[in-house]
Amino acid sequence: MEMPSPNTAILSRKVELVARLKTVLPADAVIEDEAETRAYECDALAAYRCPPLVAVLPATTQEVSDVLRICHDMGVPVVPRGAGTSLAGGALPTADSVILGVARMNDVIEVDYSNRFIRVQTGRTNLSVTGAVEEEDFFYAPDPSSQLACAIGGNIAMNSGGAHCLKYGVTTNNLMGVTLVKMDGTIVEIGGAHLDSGGLDLLGLICGSEGQLGVVTEATLRILRKPEGARPVMVAYDSNEVAGQCVSDIIKAGVLPVAIEFMDRPVIRATEAHAGAGYPDVEALLIIEVEGSEEEISEQLALIREIAERHNPVEFREAQDADQAARIWLGRKSAFGAMGQINDYMCLDGTIPVSQLPYVLRRIGEMSEEYGLGVGNVFHAGDGNMHPLILYNANKPGDLEKCEAFGADILRLCVEVGGCLTGEHGVGIEKRDLMVDQFDPVDLESQMAVKDVFDPSWLLNPAKVFPLVSSEARRMAAQ
Amino acid sequence: MQTHFTENQLKDPGTQRANEILRACVHCGFCTATCPTYQVLGDELDSPRGRIYLIKDMLENNRVPDDKVVKHVDRCLSCLACMSTCPSGVHYMHLVDHARAYIDKNYQRPLSDRALRWMLARILPYPMRFRVALLLAKIGKPFGRYIPDARLRAMLEMAPKNIPPVSRNDDPQTFTPQQPKKKRVALMTGCAQKALNTDINDATIRLLTRFGCEVVVADGAGCCGALTHHMGKETESHVTAAKNIRAWAREMDGDGLDAIVINTSGCGTTVKDYGHMFRNDPLAEDANRVSALAKDISEVLIDLDIPEGDETGMTVAYHAACSLQHGQQIKTHPKTLLKRAGFKVVEPADSHLCCGSAGTYNLLQPEISAQLKERKVKTLMAKQPDVIAAGNIGCMMQIGSATGVPVVHTVELLDWVTGGPKPPALMAG
């Protein structure tokens, strides 16, 4: 994975940088020893690693502002980091950069149930935002699979989704306000407890900007009342096509499930071996969850059953109680861990139009043969977001490269059929070079122009999102 | 993750095992969510993922450990919450234990550190010596503020007000059951626990015999080795563990045993790991037999058909010790037993987070331990309990030092409602 060469001038000024950072941060918030910066050399995309020059752990918005001002002054690139759970390499440093971690900023600032919002510091984990409001029966809707550990700051940077975003939307649909610190240290308050912008939709622009427009230190998030109940059903089919058709029919019938998850045979087999959730051995498995009161759930499930049975499922399984419901979800939730027990894997994230599912799965199967690498698919069927899991052996020379090439082909296929490169994980470094498959130069230029406005110095996470060749002129100018 | 060990390195079974564990880790970061030190410090380096990464680098490169790596590994509580959370089945416990042994062999600690650790290893596992130390600490407590070392100060702070007299129940002997004999079990009487508190073993013996267990305190058994093992002093821990293995094997081969009962969950985790610890030792087979029979007291009690009790009207806040919920994956038995006995059982928020006791952690890492203690006690008190119950002496001491609510062992409450005496802690005004 190509990364820009570090700026040797900055490397030679490390001592000065550390001294200046220590004037605005307590000593234990500045990590400069090579034995320690190593731990910050990657996020959850561990295949690509580079220790930063320094890592800092500010505890307040003011400290973040002070750090950025110093780095701006010295021309040092800054890479923001939440919990480091990114699968796209969003927090990968260069050797001349400062990692700015927000993990120490995890307070709840305000909870307002009558106005239905919560304000938090962005180092707080996604699940603990719900944790802060669940006693009153409220929750924060976007639920990425990593929600136990991932930080809200990262969620905002990547516009994270999750299984339940079919009904409740993704982060950008649940974000009401932010405190953004620009690279020059300016603190900007955007949005708040009221709906919609009074001018341009800067919130919408910031959400999904992968830490390149500013560091978000606080966020106002929409909270919702928990529904009275929820229940999943499991539907097993012997054909991907049929499963896809079933999904389409359910949506057309006007049922709005809160989640529709799809797993193919390789993943089903892996989870059975690892978690033993009791799934049948079939080509395609759907997990569909609906919400409401008991009667509402029953009514929706009856309709879903009727539709599902029109297509002759191998099995239609309803959960009769909370334990059974947990069992239905168990396999899906252990899917990634299960695949990981077989071998190393690379988890991709592309979106396709739902109607293209059977075709894409067939093509992926063909490519799997060509590349000689196994692949399983987990799919948010309701919105077309795919997670192919390519199995490889990290300790086998050449396997990683083969895996990357296979992954790139799959993503190009997604674009080819009318979808996009990434539905949830973000571009980071992983899909940077594929951006030219989805966008024309003028499209990329328009996005880079936005960064020009927020960060004219191109110091914030400069080596991400845009192909290095596209951003080169701007990054060179920064030096 | 990708690892870089040479074939030569992998010939060492410890390194081999470490490599297996490291390959299982996918660096996803889920473990950071439930790590107490990550909650407190917000630093990747003080999270399981970060520690795994540092240990990997140290072992792959045969590095002489530097003080930074040692600092972060020392800060690990070994609470094992990460193991409960890890979706990939990484055996963090074996990795960090191996790392500690590696550090002990290869790192020259500062003199004061070495002296302190030496002292702890020479005193805590030996009840007589520990009692003397407790007495000295009790006397020295008022002078604590003149001591510059935070850890020594912490030790003085931890000294309990009352040091119980030696209980003869802890001597090797057999206790006859009050009902027709259903089982024969060995009771591990431990080391530090019986110097600090003799009520727990007394209550355990009463409870077991009341419901049909013949209880034997095996001759030659003593400290399980956990304390020294977690300091990385493998040789010492193996010596004490071996004594236990032999003592219990003798009983197994003699009149037979249905279980080896352990009422300190910190020790239970280690005894259950004897099979792994001794896998390359001549005692391997007996160690496996011992591990297979090792049971936490709650695991034994749950099968003893203890009759349901009347409602006591008392609210018990159940504190789930890390070694019990994460180390041994026992999460419901104690609560079930307490509920059946007639108590209202409540749990604190964030119950997965360690109280900060963690063996000798509260002595060696007083600042972090204090922060965790404060969080734990706050969440427990929020439930307004009449009594706090736990399955581990370390937790009881830690929590007890920061609250006026009585803190007892789960067995003391169960013993009480089935015919035993009221626990002394509940009688104090």
Add this chain to the structure above:
Amino acid sequence: MIRPETESELAQAIAAAESPLNIRGGGTRGLARAGNVLTAAGLSGVALYEPGALTLVAGAGTPVAEIDALLAAEGQRLAFEPMDHRGLLRTSGEPTLGGVVAANISGPRRVQTGACRDFLLGVRFVDGLGQIIKNGGRVMKNVTGYDLVKLMAGSFGTLGVLTEVSFKVLPVPEARAVVLIEGLDVAAAVAAMSDALGSPFDVTGAAHTTAGLDGHPVTMIRLEGFEKSVTYRAGRLRDLLAIYGDIAIETDPDRSLAGWSWVRDVEPFHDQDGDVWRISCKPSDAPSLSARLEADGLLFDWGGGLIWALLPEGTDARARIGAFAGHATLVRASEATKSDLGVFQPQSPEIALLEQGLRNRFDPRGILNPGLMG
């Protein structure tokens, strides 16, 4: 008036423009300005509609009415129910899809389901230099690159002219009901609406008028879904809100629809003279803010988070409210008043700087609705 028929014609027209352009869709939203009019109304037509995938792609000039009819035939709709401004502004013309997006027009259901920009999946637009740019696509989950889709929504043509838009559509529910409470003052109404919106019964609209059809205050709470579900939830809400007074439940489909069109299009002010302001605020601030307004008419939507105020011509509503968390937009007034007071709420200096920067990049020559937003 320049009325291109294709995207490339539109691009050429902009590239060739030598003076400010007044970008227009159907011209119904009252944003006419000086300059040559450039309308996208000629870029009309549905490029793709997949009901099973809830996806619609259409030219920006496509009439909203045409889209509504097409979707209705498949039992689907634009869930964010955009307002028809013609009644309030006494304009004529055919509202276009692009105009809805450019102004981020979102109706009562916005409080539950999201705004126009939350349903927008992709855009094609021409920037101020005549370059054709695309962003987003036709799929719901898309985080590939920056989200210029959101930026274009609500940019009122100042950053580019939309040529094609992609939407997520939703099914039309089987049934609806409206829970009605009469006679509440603003504070009680906001409290009741908060209770309703904070309940698990999936309320899809919460509005309050100080003067309903019979002149009395009415608080309206909408429920939609399968029939049995709606009946159940209406019953539960009735119980929940009983402390506020007598509850009536309207189940007639036509009357329910009409009631919410009435709110959506701000019908109370259609036949009344005066300026109309649109204020977005924190719902619990609505009572104090509306009191300060001393308005001739008030209509609350979004559970109190949206206030429509009728005020004497030329009134500076922002001066009356003072500093507050939110924004006040001048929707209906004379050109002189609009020029005087500004249509949009002045932003903080930091935000103004960013917005100006964006305008400079997307419209360096300053020809797209210049001065409209800043």
